[in-house]
Amino acid sequence: MPTLESVVRSDPDVLGGTPVFAGTRVPVKNLLDYLAAGDSLDRFLDHFPSVTREQAVLALEVAKDLLTSRATPAR
16 A cells, blocks of 8 residues: 655745645645546546646545545444
């Protein structure tokens, strides 16, 4: 399972510490904004070629894991 640190970096010297895809200057928020606006993953990747499909998918998997690991089961 990927870890947040293997996919996302936050460094005060890169975009003021904004979380970016590792090895890029592309904020992870951009991916979430694209998807929230109804754009496809392919459209995001076309606009940000320094981000790989694997990075984007792993970021979404990490986000899913973080969100679902704290969920409480319905009664």
